[in-house]
Amino acid sequence: MRDVAALAQVSIGTVSNVLNNPDRVLPSTRERVEKAIAQLGWVPNQQAQQLRAGRGRTIGLAVMDVTNPFFADLLRSAQDVLFDNGFHATIGDADNNPQRQETILRTFLEQRVRGVILGPIGAQPDEVGELTKARIATVLVDRVAESVQCCTVGVDDHAGGRLAVDHLVETGHRRIAFAGGPISLKQVQDRLDGSKQAALEGDAELLVIAVPELDIAAGRQAADELVLMAPETRPTGVFCANDLVAIGLLQGLMAQGLSVPDDVAIVGYDNIDFAAAAAVPLSSIAQPRTDLGRTAANLLMAELADAEAGVAHAHQSVRFTPNLVVRESSAPRR
Amino acid sequence: MRDVAALAQVSIGTVSNVLNNPDRVLPSTRERVEKAIAQLGWVPNQQAQQLRAGRGRTIGLAVMDVTNPFFADLLRSAQDVLFDNGFHATIGDADNNPQRQETILRTFLEQRVRGVILGPIGAQPDEVGELTKARIATVLVDRVAESVQCCTVGVDDHAGGRLAVDHLVETGHRRIAFAGGPISLKQVQDRLDGSKQAALEGDAELLVIAVPELDIAAGRQAADELVLMAPETRPTGVFCANDLVAIGLLQGLMAQGLSVPDDVAIVGYDNIDFAAAAAVPLSSIAQPRTDLGRTAANLLMAELADAEAGVAHAHQSVRFTPNLVVRESSAPRR
DNA sequence: CTGAAAGCGCTTACAG
DNA sequence: CTGAAAGCGCTTACAG
Numbered sequence: 001m002r003d004v005a006a007l008a009q010v011s012i013g014t015v016s017n018v019l020n021n022p023d024r025v026l027p028s029t030r031e032r033v034e035k036a037i038a039q040l041g042w043v044p045n046q047q048a049q050q051l052r053a054g055r056g057r058t059i060g061l062a063v064m065d066v067t068n069p070f071f072a073d074l075l076r077s078a079q080d081v082l083f084d085n086g087f088h089a090t091i092g093d094a095d096n097n098p099q100r101q102e103t104i105l106r107t108f109l110e111q112r113v114r115g116v117i118l119g120p121i122g123a124q125p126d127e128v129g130e131l132t133k134a135r136i137a138t139v140l141v142d143r144v145a146e147s148v149q150c151c152t153v154g155v156d157d158h159a160g161g162r163l164a165v166d167h168l169v170e171t172g173h174r175r176i177a178f179a180g181g182p183i184s185l186k187q188v189q190d191r192l193d194g195s196k197q198a199a200l201e202g203d204a205e206l207l208v209i210a211v212p213e214l215d216i217a218a219g220r221q222a223a224d225e226l227v228l229m230a231p232e233t234r235p236t237g238v239f240c241a242n243d244l245v246a247i248g249l250l251q252g253l254m255a256q257g258l259s260v261p262d263d264v265a266i267v268g269y270d271n272i273d274f275a276a277a278a279a280v281p282l283s284s285i286a287q288p289r290t291d292l293g294r295t296a297a298n299l300l301m302a303e304l305a306d307a308e309a310g311v312a313h314a315h316q317s318v319r320f321t322p323n324l325v326v327r328e329s330s331a332p333r334r
Numbered sequence: 335m336r337d338v339a340a341l342a343q344v345s346i347g348t349v350s351n352v353l354n355n356p357d358r359v360l361p362s363t364r365e366r367v368e369k370a371i372a373q374l375g376w377v378p379n380q381q382a383q384q385l386r387a388g389r390g391r392t393i394g395l396a397v398m399d400v401t402n403p404f405f406a407d408l409l410r411s412a413q414d415v416l417f418d419n420g421f422h423a424t425i426g427d428a429d430n431n432p433q434r435q436e437t438i439l440r441t442f443l444e445q446r447v448r449g450v451i452l453g454p455i456g457a458q459p460d461e462v463g464e465l466t467k468a469r470i471a472t473v474l475v476d477r478v479a480e481s482v483q484c485c486t487v488g489v490d491d492h493a494g495g496r497l498a499v500d501h502l503v504e505t506g507h508r509r510i511a512f513a514g515g516p517i518s519l520k521q522v523q524d525r526l527d528g529s530k531q532a533a534l535e536g537d538a539e540l541l542v543i544a545v546p547e548l549d550i551a552a553g554r555q556a557a558d559e560l561v562l563m564a565p566e567t568r569p570t571g572v573f574c575a576n577d578l579v580a581i582g583l584l585q586g587l588m589a590q591g592l593s594v595p596d597d598v599a600i601v602g603y604d605n606i607d608f609a610a611a612a613a614v615p616l617s618s619i620a621q622p623r624t625d626l627g628r629t630a631a632n633l634l635m636a637e638l639a640d641a642e643a644g645v646a647h648a649h650q651s652v653r654f655t656p657n658l659v660v661r662e663s664s665a666p667r668r
Numbered sequence: 669c670t671g672a673a674a675g676c677g678c679t680t681a682c683a684g
Numbered sequence: 685c686t687g688a689a690a691g692c693g694c695t696t697a698c699a700g
Contacts, residue, residue, distance in 0.1 A: 001677065011687045016679055026685060041467065046444040047381040048677035051692050066425070067406045076401055079427060083434070088441050091400070091425035093413060100417070107422050110380040133375065216607050247611045273550050274608045277581045279615065335693060345671045350695055360669060382693035385676050 001042065008036040019044065050112065059300065060108035062092040062101065063119040068214070068244060069272040070289055071119060074141065077293030078117055085301050087114070096213055098122055109134055115300045117141055122184065137303040141296040143186060151299040153292055153318040157187050160285040160322035161194020164239040164267045167283070167324055169202030171331075173237035173265060177207040179222040179249060180214065180241025188214070188241050191269065195239055207235055214241055219248020226264065227256045236264060237330070243268040243275045246282050250329065254279060265330040281327035288320050335376065342370035353378065384446065393634065394442035396426040396435065397453040402548070402578060403606040404623055405453060408475065411627030412451055419635050421448070430547055432456055443468055449634045451475055456518065471637040475630040477520060485633040487626055487652040491521050494619040494656035495528020498573040498601045501617070501658055503536030505665075507571035507599060511541040513556040513583060514548065514575025522548070522575050525603065529573055541569050548575055553582020560598065561590045570598060571664070577602040577609045580616050584663065588613060599664040615661035622654050 005012040010029060017025050018033045025033075036042075050056035059082050063071040079089045090113070092104035098121050105127040108116055115137035118128070131138045132149050139151040161178075168176050178195045180188045192208065199206035209225055211218035219240065226234060226249075240246035246268030250260055260266055260280045268275055271286035295318050306313040339346040344363060351359050352367045359367075370376075384390035393416050397405040413423045424447070426438035432455050439461040442450055449471040452462070465472045466483050473485040495512075502510050512529045514522045526542065533540035543559055545552035553574065560568055560583075574580035580602030584594055594600055594614045602609055605620035629652050640647040 012678080013680085013688075014686060017686085020679075024685070029685085041464065043440070043443045043464075043468065045385070045446060045677050046441075047385045047446060048692090049679075051379070051381045051385060051694085052677080052679045054692075066400060067403065067410055069401065069403065072401045072406055076427065076429065079429070083437075088437075089426075091427065092423075093410065093425065095410065095413070103417075103422075106377070107380075109377045112379060112381060130375065130377075134377065216611070247608070251611050274581070274611070277550070277585050277608070277612055279611055279613050281613065346694080347672075347696085348670060351670085354695075358669070363669085379693050382676090383695075385678085386693080386695045388676075 001044070003040055004033065004036045004042050007040065008033040055114055056112065057086060058088045058090055058111065058113045060092060060104075060111070060113040060116045061089050061118075062094060062104045062108070062116065064094045064101070064121045065096050065214075066091070066093040068242070068270075069274060070242070070270040070287070073272070074119065074289045074293040077290040078141075078297040079293075081294055081297035081301065085297075094121055096121070102127060105131065109136070112136075115139075115304055117296050117300060119143070135307075137300055137307065139296050139299045139303070141292055149315070151296075151303060151315045151317070153295045153299060153320075155287045155292070155320045155322050157190035157322075158194040158197075160269060160287070161191035161196075161239070162198040163194075163322060163324045164191075164269070164285050165195040165198035165204075165206070166202065167267060167326070167330065168237035168239065168265060169198060169204050171237070171265065173235075174204045175207070175233070175235045175237070176204050177209050177226070177235035177238045178241070179209040179211060179219070179238055179245055181211040181218070182213070183210070185214075191239075191241050205235075209238075211245065215244045216248035216251070219245040219250070220252040221248075223249050223252020223256065226253065227258065231263075234264070237267070238264055239267045239269075241269055243270045243272045243282060243284055246284070246329075247274065247278055250279055250282070261329050261331055267324075267330050271325055275325075276327065278329070280329045283327045283330040284325050285322045286325050287322050291320060335378070337374055338367065338370045338376050341374060342367040389448055390446065391420060392422045392424055392445065392447045394426060394438075394445070394447040394450045395423050395452075396428060396438045396442070396450065398428045398435070398455045399430050399548075400425070400427040402576070402604075403608060404576070404604040404621070407606070408453065408623045408627040411624040412475075412631040413627075415628055415631035415635070419631075428455055430455065436461060439465065443470070446470075449473075449638055451630050451634060453477070469641075471634055471641065473630050473633045473637070475626055483649070485630075485637060485649045485651070487629045487633060487654075489621045489626070489654045489656050491524035491656075492528040492531075494603060494621070495525035495530075495573070496532040497528075497656060497658045498525075498603070498619050499529040499532035499538075499540070500536065501601060501660070501664065502571035502573060502599060503532060503538050505571070505599065507569075508538045509541070509567070509569045509571075510538050511543050511560070511569035511572045512575070513543040513545060513553070513572055513579055515545045515552070516547070517544070519548075525573075525575050539569075543572075545579065549578045550582035550585070553579040553584070554586040555582075557583050557586020557590065560587065561592065565597075568598070571601070572598055573601045573603075575603055577604045577606045577616060577618055580618070580663075581608065581612055584613055584616070595663050595665055601658075601664050605659050609659075610661065612663070614663045617661045617664035618659050619656045620659050621656050625654060 094101035428435035
């Protein structure tokens with residue numbers, strides 16, 4: 001900047017003004033400064049700008065797994081509204097690792113991001129408290145309010161679990177399994193609880209197949225367990241905690257000669273684009289992931305606007321309702 | 335920091351030292367400072383640190399589409415090695431939009447990131463020049479060297495295209511189509527060129543079905559085009575520029591009553607996890623995406639290490655070889 | 669081992 | 685309309 005000022009023969013304060021208050025500076029000098037900027041290829045140092053100004057325009061987005069299309073789509077939609085509002089997004093991928101999530105959040109803190117949108121791993125990350133304490137606007141996504149001191153947007157996972165198992169019960173299944181894990185994930189816990197309730201009310205057994213992670217490999221692992229069971233006791237319908245598990249399960253079962261849905265019916269969760277394209281098109285519980293992302297970003301923008309205006313902000317909790325999409329993988333039994 | 339110093343009754347210089355040169359400060363005072371930090375919940379301001387120190391430990395990762403599992407996996411693997419080396423990753427998603435990519439790169443520049451790993455959209459982003467000029471180490475991924483002034487790591491897309499079409503020719507196809515776009519993407523261009531060459535050598539026709547983007551919707555669009563054609567002239571084998579297009583094509587064809595591979599055989603590209611799980615398991619050209627990501631990150635680390643040591647850095651171009659994975663979607667015709 | 673002081677690259681009142 | 689000066693929160697020689 002000093003170089004720019006020297007080349008344009010003005011003070012650095014004037015250079016700053018052509019950037020931040022262009023109308024305060026004479027067109028002729030403005031032009032001179034702009035020419036100098038272009039000539040030197042100068043790019044302002046955001047660190048210095050923010051340090052001085054006190055706040056920047058960067059929003060941190062953290063999700064537990066970018067590799068899961070559900071989150072990728074969610075990020076995409078959130079990012080779109082952030083950009084439209086003139087903010088930058090910086091994405092953190094926790095890789096299903098709570099420790100990594102902590103690192104990411106810590107980094108956001110050190111970077112003094114303006115706000116954070118978090119799809120948290122644990123039940124209730126302590127870090128959220130630190131964020132709000134540091135006056136960083138935070139909205140939790142894919143998680144509903146639990147007396148948290150911030151805005152939240154989520155889907156009713158309990159209802160989603162019920163929906164899935166209700167459907168299996170209605171299509172005649174009495175031995176049902178839930179495949180998912182780890183149970184430390186609130187999503188998994190809620191979906192399981194919903195399942196249990198539906199199974200109870202439908203007078204069906206519910207076997208829990210615990211898997212370490214919500215990915216395709218975990219689904220294959222679940223398939224191995226099912227294949228080992230005697231056909232008379234083996235569940236005839238499986239509800240998977242997400243579509244990745246469902247896809248892995250489907251692959252594993254087919255590879256080992258079992259038929260879907262005839263031997264085992266499957267219902268997944270998230271309704272990612274790949275669910276419809278699976279070997280046997282997957283029934284799935286659809287979450288409005290695009291709305292989730294957009295809403296989260298809008299809530300954040302609203303909170304920042306309130307902060308700007310010095311108005312007190314009332315935290316909101318938006319909860320969407322999931323719905324069942326039936327496809328071939330759980331077509332009524334013949 | 336001032337508050338911490340006051341509470342611990344030391345100067346701010348000493349607080350800084352317990353962070354950066356813990357051994358220079360008496361254990362007893364160090365402890366006092368640490369207690370004060372914990373008590374106040376103080377988090378250092380990275381902006382100030384970097385501004386003063388001159389450089390930080392953040393690496394910018396930019397890809398054209400986080401929503402594509404190929405890139406999500408690539409990011410994941412690159413990120414792993416960055417973390418292991420004590421760097422933070424900040425991800426930018428260009429959303430297939432060159433303008434957005436420019437914004438991302440500009441932001442990286444303003445943020446004075448230490449290095450950038452870029453999976454570029456255009457042929458040769460000018461911004462790369464700006465990055466290197468600003469002494470930001472840059473490595474291009476999913477793109478081989480074109481006399482670029484930086485390290486690159488990529489896969490031979492031309493060979494990949496050949497591989498795919500050779501396979502179709504060998505399994506008896508003479509009317510072949512290439513489905514992909516936009517042609518402005520180097521990847522698409524190279525894969526098409528390879529296809530053309532293989533078609534020529536195999537004495538087969540090659541029809542180009544141009545699509546606007548490499549996603550599932552584009553694949554469905556290609557299906558619509560194919561379905562409209564008379565069976566006698568319709569291509570019997572289609573090579574898709576990536577697996578998303580292939581999956582969309584598969585869906586579209588099946589929905590409209592055509593059989594894969596009997597009516598139309600399909601070969602995709604990338605071999606994402608979902609390819610094997612598709613309605614008809616997809617043949618695909620496999621790229622070692624995990625190696626791509628890891629190698630890119632390692633090249634960057636090496637370049638930074640050289641810079642640190644004041645040694646001149648010799649840019650490297652690593653090129654991997656793709657290979658064909660045959661599955662049902664292109665099983666030899668009966 | 670600790671403190672005082674300069675300075676990183678900007679912005680922002682305040683004079684002129 | 686433009687410039688000089690203070691200060692954002694740190695780190696880093698330099699004294700002591």
